[in-house]
Amino acid sequence: MKKFAIIAFVILLAVGEFPAKAQDTVTKAKTLPAFSIRHKLECRFQKLSSIEQNEVITADGLKGLACCNLGESFENSASVDVGYSDAVTGCKQIQLLGLTGIYSQMMLENIPFLRGVAAPYGLGFVPGQWLESISVSKGAGTVKNGYESITGCINLEFEKPQRGNRFTLNLYENSDLKSEITAKLNHRFNDNLSTGLYVFGTKNLLRVDHLGHDGFMDFPMQTQANIVNRWLYQADNGFHSISLINYVYENRFGGQMEFQPEMWKNDSIYGFGGTTKRLHFFTKNGFPINDKSSLGTQISASYIHQDAFYGKSDYCAKEKNFYANILYDRELGAFTSMTAGISMRYSDIDEGIYSDPYLGALIFSNDTLAWGQMCEVVPGVFGEYTLKLGTIFTTTAGLRYDYNSFFHRHLITPRLHLRWEPVETYIIRASIGRGFRAANVIADNFGILASSRNIHVLGNIDIEESWNGGVNFTKNFQLSKDRTIKLTADYYHTEFVNQLVADLDASPFEAYFNNLEGRSFSDVVQMDVTIEPFRNFEVTLAGKLNNVKCTYHNVLMDKPYTSKWRGLLVFTYHTPFEKWRFDLTTQLNGPMRLPLNVSEHNGYSKPYIYMLGQVTRKFKHSDLYVGIENITNYVQPHPIAGYQTPFSQSFDASVVYAPLMGRLFYLGFRYNIR
């Protein structure tokens, strides 16, 4: 560790002078006047004015990574960790504040999105090239969007048709012959009305088993077609309307190298396969009533149908979702404002499961699952009061009440946020709030299906409930006119009152699901520093300590698959006018506890380094980029236990703690018409 830090520091010092001089030459050649404002590339930034701690990853930041989809868009963010759910499906899962992504509320343009059965799988349904920005807020969110944000919110903003390029085409190919195409078409009819049509397709053509030569594909064969059409209307009187409709079709199959989808349910060759269809629609409208008040409506609906098989086990899920939210905003005085509203959510999940992992296994099916059909109707009412004393002090207190028809529970959600800026650019924030979530036994833990564990659900699973609180400190130091050091430090604590606990430690052959009996909590401390050693060169250094524990069969243990610590080092350099851009990201992943399992990996995993880099050349209408993922070529040895006998009790493909893909080269081309 020390060596690495010293080397990095010496190199930075040694070359610090040189490019600065080189740039002076270029600047002189252009004879720029002294007052010229510099165009600055901003990949990530902390939103200083926001009351919540909010880290924004911009489209420029995403262009420095091969962001095929949302799951791959967090590689240069220290707040969000990304990992695989198992070794056969290729699905990625995120973690925020040491807890899986299901506890953070995913939102598309401030409307709840990818919840229920789509939550674990859904990251693959959002192509990175469609995104304009991703904002990650830590801690309990606002009450306006429901009670589900426990560890934070991740809000996605798609490209805006009135601002985006008229046409964009992105082509991507990697060394494992995974091909991708993204096309975006924006049209402005007039100053008021505009529309966008975005399409995305991906297919991989090569079956690869670089890893361990275990006869299993490293990544499944995947085909995805994804289309979005969005409309925006802005009237001269302030009326604003945004609507979007999205359809995704995805088919993937993996498993043993010789497996074909027709061999489904064959008990001599192991295969995984699945088809997902998802339709999503939302519309949001804002009406100004007068200078001081406005009314907003948000309506969204989605339908998802997922059909999958893992060896001889079957899983099928259908979900219908409808959500409506009406908000009324009003300025009460010079320093105060309020928001009040009502909401209604209807969600109907129909999960079908038949788990038969090996000969003689205990068959787990819908009959054992008491709530195979879960229909929730959740009407709610909320209010939020904001006191704002200039830029110095802001506080927001919110309260919401919901009734959940499935759990027959009255849910009261209080939230409080404070922001204090005693001296300019010194910001202290604090937040506390309660959150709830309806757990889905299989969808939240579908990696289990890629193992031979027998599934047992003990008792009726109640709604998950937690409290989250935290403090955050942000300071920007101005080094010179256009160079700053940005410092952020934060601490968050999450305490569960009830949680769906997946106990994998009682036996390597069994998985027990139950309500929490005892404590379950997460403590996360993180520090980020962004410095600019010289012009156009930015270095981000971040470190994080996780202490996440949960009670399994009356023993308080570290939560599995959560790194004890994590470090991140990001270098971004661009030449004047960004004609060339270089990005290098290094992640240091600490040890994580692995649950008791049949493989050779038990106890704590080894720490490892994961690096990725990209070079981008920008032209007038196009960009060309080449990059490498997993530069150090570190892969988990033998990720599939019992690969020789997949239909036996010794098979387990769910123990994944490190990358599954070796070093990967990619090449991409973007073409824009303004």
Add this chain to the structure above:
Amino acid sequence: MKKIAFFLFLTVILCSSVSAQKKKLPADAQTAKINLPGWCCNSLNPTIENTLAYERGVVSWTLDKEHKCVAVVYRSKKTTPDKIEKALSENGVLTEHYKANPRAVKDLPKCCQPSNRGENVQCGH
């Protein structure tokens, strides 16, 4: 460790060499003055510079805020003042002969939008 140090070193060297290119004035270099009536303040400079930096045949330029114009040194074999003016207008900058692309105007800093739409307003910055 060695690998990491090597990659770091390689990246920094690449960065340095790219920005160290020096330019000589070519034989066919000529200078043209392009009037920018919509130029209200320095916030517009990055847009003008970014456009000229990517324009084929442009060698260098000098911004003259007082006279609201830019003097561009260009290679006459590769481009014409008209093409340069058109490129600026496509990126949202109002020029003497071309209207600014309305989509690009929306991307300009707020204070620069009205004047580049052709309205007779100055932001006063």
